[in-house]
Amino acid sequence: MKTILLIGIGSGNPEQITVQAVNALNRADVFFILDKGYANDDLLRLRRDICERYIEGDAYRLIQVEDPQREENPQSYGAGIETWHQQRAVLFERLISDEMTEGQVAAFLIWGDPSLYDSTLRILQRVLERGTEVFDYQVIPGITSVQALAAQHRIGLNRIGEPIQITTGRRMAQQQPDEINNVVVMLDAHCRFESLANSDLHIYWGAYLGTPDEILISGPLKEVSAEIKRVREAARREKGWIMDTYLLRRPY
Structure with missing residues (x-):
């Protein structure tokens, strides 16, 4: 066979x-x-x-x-x-x-x-x-971008007594801001995190994870949202493609 x-x-x-x-x-x-x-x-x-x-x-x-x-x-x-x-x-x-x-x-x-x-x-x-x-x-099985993202930012994906959600940018955009507590977002070509820039969420973002071109940005979403979009668009223009993933997390 x-x-x-x-x-x-x-x-x-x-x-x-x-x-x-x-x-x-x-x-x-x-x-x-x-x-x-x-x-x-x-x-x-x-x-x-x-x-x-x-x-x-x-x-x-x-x-x-x-x-x-x-x-x-x-x-x-x-x-x-x-x-x-x-x-x-x-x-x-x-x-x-x-x-x-x-x-x-x-x-x-x-x-x-x-x-x-x-x-x-x-x-x-x-x-x-x-x-x-x-x-x-x-x-x-292989190492996922989700695992690589957490490792590179030196954070744990799970928090005590709290679930972790993995979703797409399109689905995340359909959620209410107060529904987002600990969410990994993949396949977000339109930077939908921008719509949450006035929230108290933190973001841990990474592109080209594991490669020599890896880019990492983290911080309060309201402070780094514009920077992530600018860096992302510049990297995509330069290479012709981009693969990125991010975690949105509400502080305790």
């Missing part, structure tokens, strides 16, 4: 790779690498560097393909995601069919962890449901 490995490779630091991930890398015959079309794609480069650093020998293959672009659906966010996932499922099915033979092992190198804010796992399940390809799959 064919086997697919979903290998979490951390948030940007090659030394975040676990021993389990290194062993998994050395099991794979072929790696499927999705090109998102960035002109300066450090994410592609990091994946290649990880293979060269940790894989013994050079018998493996790297298959780089263009990742379908997600198009915004003005009528329905969910419909846009559904279309994108369907396109990806067709692509993954073709890769498994054309680039693998029976008994081979293929791997996707997943930024962060395959189980947190990544669609590869559910898309592979969709491929299986289509019934054309039969394969086994395994998940190798």
